[in-house]
Amino acid sequence: MSFVHTWPILLGLTAAALPVAIHFLTRPRPAPFPFSTIRFLREVVQQRRAHQRLRDLLILILRVAAVTLLAWALARPLFGQHSLEVEDPNVDVARVVLLDASQSMAAGDHGIQAFERARAMAAEHLAYNPRVRANLIDAAASAKSVFEGASTNFAALRDRIADVEVRPERLNVRAALARSATMLADQSATSTTRELVVISDFQRANWSAADFSGLPQKTRIVLQSVAPAETPANLAVLSVGCQGRAMQDGVTRCQIQFGNFSPNERRIEFELTIGEISVRRQAVCPARQTALVTEDVTLRAAGWQAGVCRITDAADALAADDSRSFVVHVRSALACALITRQDTRGGVSTSYYLERALSPLIESESSQGVRVTRYDPAQFDDEGLSTADLIVLDHPGKLTEASARKLSAMLHSGRALLYVVSEPADAVNLKQLALAAGADLQMPVEFSPTSANNLRRDLFLVDVRRDRPPFSIFGDGLVEQISPLRFSGGLASRRLGQGSADDILAVYSDRSAALVLSSCGAGMLAVLNVDLNNSNLPSSPAFVPLIGELVEQLTTPRTQHPTVASGEPSVIYFPPEAGDPAGLRVIGPGGNKQNDASEITSDQLGVMWRTSAVGLPGVWRVDRGGRTVFAAASVIPAEESDLSSLDADVLTKRIAGGRKIEYRGSHEPNNATDDTWTWLAAACLAIMLVELVALRTFRV
DSSP states (O other), X not given: OEESOSHXXXXXXXXXXXXXXXHHHTOOOOOOOOOSOOHHHHHHHHHHHHHHHHXXXXXXXXXXXXXXXXXXXXXXXXXXXXXXXXXXXXXXXXXXXXXXXXXXXXXXXXXXXXXXXXXXXXXXXXXXXXXXXXXXXXXSSSEEESSSSOBSOHHHHHHHHXXXXXXXXXXXXXXXXXXXXXXXXXXXXXTXXXXXXXXXXXXXXXXXXXXXXXXXXXXXXXXXXXXXXXXXXXEEEEEEEEESOEETTSEEEEEEEEEEESSSOEEEEEEEEETTEEEEEEEEEOTTEEEEEEEEEEOOSOEEEEEEEEXXXXXXXXXXXXXXXXXXXXXSSEEEEEEOSOOGGGSSOHHHHHHHHHTTTTXXXXXXXXXXXXXXXXXXXXXXXXXXXXXXXXSOOSOOHHHHHHHHHHHHTTOEEEEEEOSHHHHHHHHHHHHHHGGGBOOSEEEEOOOXXXXXOSBOEESOOTTSTTGGGGGGGHHHHHTTOOBOOOOEEEEOSSSOGGGEEEEETTSOEEEEEEEETTEEEEEEEOOXXXXXXXXXXXXXXXXXXXXXXHHSOSOSSOEEETTSOEEEXXXXXXXXXXXXEEEOGGGOBOOTTXXXXXXXXXXXXXXXXXXXXXXXXXXETTEEEEEEEEEXXXXXXXXXXXOHHIIIIISSTTOOEEEEOTTSXXXXXXXXXXXXXXXXXXXXXXXXXXXXXXXX
């Protein structure tokens, strides 16, 4: 409770003391009278004295109460909270209203969206006031303002409030506060009061990163929450994707993660659709936890396939996150490019061994098998090389700098590279490849030719990572498989101060690296240090499964479903088979074309799609002449599904950064009530009437 005027309170306290003082100062004093006998008179006096004391005490209480109530009525008490706006008519105000338009604001409570309540609150703060200049920022992944600075055009601001809609994006709190700080800092007048009003649900996932320190000093910060007192129950599809490499007519495992943001366990009925395949299933998700569900499907069509997972019986607070789009690239066969100088007409060679080990790799998984195509090292500009899923180098000779750059670009864009090194030129090629890749490739070792005095002979494998592919495929029989293996030739190696020691999967008995597996951008590079002509590895039963498992690991994408967050800037590199940027166009959900802030360009790493803000959720396709060469899914960030809000103490104390912050919850009144004084005045009159009745009743 507060008061419009405080002086009547002080005056009332003084006035309330007057009846008490008068009561004690005017008490009747006994007067002596001569009587011969006073026995009967004393009885009468005692009766009259008790009667007068009761009357005087009652009248005193009524008079003090009347004066006190009159003072309260004049002070005009306010029950509830103060108005959040500066009410001094003599103060100029620069006000920025920050309106949260992220996806969580679409959550409903008793049939009303949180954003609709926020819209009404924002309109109240942008009502016309001759001493106020204001601006409106609606914020999600980006912060959009109506004007560049504060304005008195309240009509345009209120029109903008009516047009703002919730966007399927997360709230970038730092960007929104930075935009607000810039606007408030432009107010140069020292007599102007700066005021920031934030209207949001103050979702925990977003606002825990808030930082108010960038606002100008002495800025009045007001936080108005539209979150309900209890967090609404919500179900959501948090992620969808396919594990491993999806092959045509092969079994593909889809993995779906559901979130249950409610206090009770929920049974979820969902529908999974990929292309022409549709399945319906059920899952159980514990209270306030996530559930991971897998579903095996057989994909009949090759190419980029669009999919969606949809909860069919959600009945929750937020409908937008009940479905989620994804994409999967289904391949008809694994395309392998074998780059070598060796000719098949020259008899048995190392490239022959590799080709025979690669050929049966996928035959057991797909009727299409694997396509191995030989390329001369001089054919690096061949278009077919760009469509290869796996590039194998064996005795390629010395590569040019242009070839090394192209290999680096293909690695960065997601291609897999297996390099079987055995001659001095291979060491030079690896150095050129590392220089072209830059910081993207951090090899843990450096390979170098062996000297004439240090010939590598009769080596065997030690320190094999039995828990990782490709050696994990042998299980407990690993020792039995690798113990008979002997190696000669190859390259020496030395440990570098970069990369991870875990990338070295096997070591020879002379402590040189036998197998190294490193990432480069979105691709993987494996270096197998072995001279197959001077080793019994090709004739051993371990050779084919070892190469098969290694290539399986290299060609299995780390992500089968490229996804980007809706509304956020993104740079996506296309696979090499997409070709030149000319002729490519981006088509979004419903046939929407790319926006003006989006472009397809290229650099030394390949062709890319750069956009400052990815559009609506759904599947975005990159087409050339009506054929899809790439696809990506735009999705609502998963954290928008958790509708829990930060507590008021956290907002006003822990993340306030020493700033004084005023906070009001949605269940609290917007303004303090100012009608109590009428009831107090009426009560004062009633007490005065009671006093008159008491005086008449107790009259002498």
